[in-house]
Amino acid sequence: MKWVCGFANANGGVIYIGKDDNGNVVDVPDYKKLMDDIPNKIKNAMGITAEVNLHEEAGKHFIEIITPPYSVPISVRGRYYYRSGSTKQELTGATLNEFLLKKSGKTWDDVIEQRVTFDDIDEKAVKTFLAASENAGRLPENNQGLTIPELFEKLRLTENGQLKRAAIIFFGKDPGKFYPSIYVKLGGLERVTQTSYFRKWKKVI
Numbered sequence: 001m002k003w004v005c006g007f008a009n010a011n012g013g014v015i016y017i018g019k020d021d022n023g024n025v026v027d028v029p030d031y032k033k034l035m036d037d038i039p040n041k042i043k044n045a046m047g048i049t050a051e052v053n054l055h056e057e058a059g060k061h062f063i064e065i066i067t068p069p070y071s072v073p074i075s076v077r078g079r080y081y082y083r084s085g086s087t088k089q090e091l092t093g094a095t096l097n098e099f100l101l102k103k104s105g106k107t108w109d110d111v112i113e114q115r116v117t118f119d120d121i122d123e124k125a126v127k128t129f130l131a132a133s134e135n136a137g138r139l140p141e142n143n144q145g146l147t148i149p150e151l152f153e154k155l156r157l158t159e160n161g162q163l164k165r166a167a168i169i170f171f172g173k174d175p176g177k178f179y180p181s182i183y184v185k186l187g188g189l190e191r192v193t194q195t196s197y198f199r200k201w202k203k204v205i
Contacts, residue, residue, distance in 0.1 A: 001041065001042065001045050001046070001076045002076055002079075002081050002088055002090075003015055003081075004042055004046070004048075004050055004065065004067050005046060005074050005075065005076045005080070005081040006082050006083035006089070007067040007069075007083050008046070008048055008050075008067050008068070008069065008070045008074040009069075009070065009073060009074050009080065009081065009082045009083070009091075009099070009103075010069065010082055010083040010084070011069050011083075012066075012067050012068045012069040013067055013083060014064060014065065014066050014067070015064075015065040015067070016062055016063070016064055016065075017034065017062060017063040017065070018060070018061060018062030018063055019062050025057045025058065025060045025062050026062075027060035027061055027062070028061050028062055028063055031061040031062075031063060034063055035052060035054055035063065038050075038052050038065065039052050045076050045077070046074050046075065046076055047074075048067075048070060048074055050065050050066060050067045050068070051065070051066040051067075051068075052064070052065050052066075053066070071103065072103060073099065073100055073103045080096055080099065080100075082099065108165065109164065109165045109166040109169060110164055110165070110166065111164060111165050112159055112162045112163070112164055112165075113162075113163055113164065113165045113167075113168055113178065114162070115178060116163050116167075116168055116172070116178065117163070118148060118149060118163070120163075120172050120173055120174075121148060121163075121167065121168075121171050121172060121173065122171055122172065122173045123148065125170075125171050126148055126151070126171055129170075129171070149161065152167055157171075165179075169182070169184060
């Protein structure tokens with residue numbers, strides 16, 4: 001079940017029962033029972049379906065389990081597995097969070113940050129951004145004169161009035177307060193999220 005889960009969360013794959021590591025058929029004596037049990041166990045454990053086929057070669061039987069990739073995260077008893085190379089890895093911690101975000105169509109910076117408000121936004125940094133954008137001709141006229149909440153909505157830095165992580169990374173008074181170990185890459189440059197660095201970023205932006 002873990003291997004099927006790993007394939008479903010990755011790019012899909014095929015599992016053979018009744019073959020050795022060299023691909024030689026070694027037979028499956030209880031193939032009839034397995035042909036009934038495997039599809040049911042996969043469905044009951046993960047709520048997905050896999051193609052289970054019975055093959056015969058020189059009087060010996062082997063089973064082929066074809067697992068398609070799934071666009072939603074799949075788990076076995078609350079645990080998530082992922083096929084990477086020739087290994088099956090259990091996803092935990094930050095790796096699991098990133099996996100779930102990716103499956104939901106979001107990136108880390110697109111997530112709402114519940115801990116912050118517009119009081120955590122540096123108005124001076126926003127004004128610097130607006131001035132630089134206007135001078136570069138990158139600010140549409142209909143975006144001029146907007147309030148910060150209105151501007152952030154236009155820039156997709158908020159969702160239902162709540163700030164996303166990207167808003168804090170680029171315009172927060174103290175991004176390191178919320179994300180002490182994060183770093184940002186932009187235009188081939190790299191800066192750690194220290195206040196002095198972010199002042200430089202804001203000037204560049």
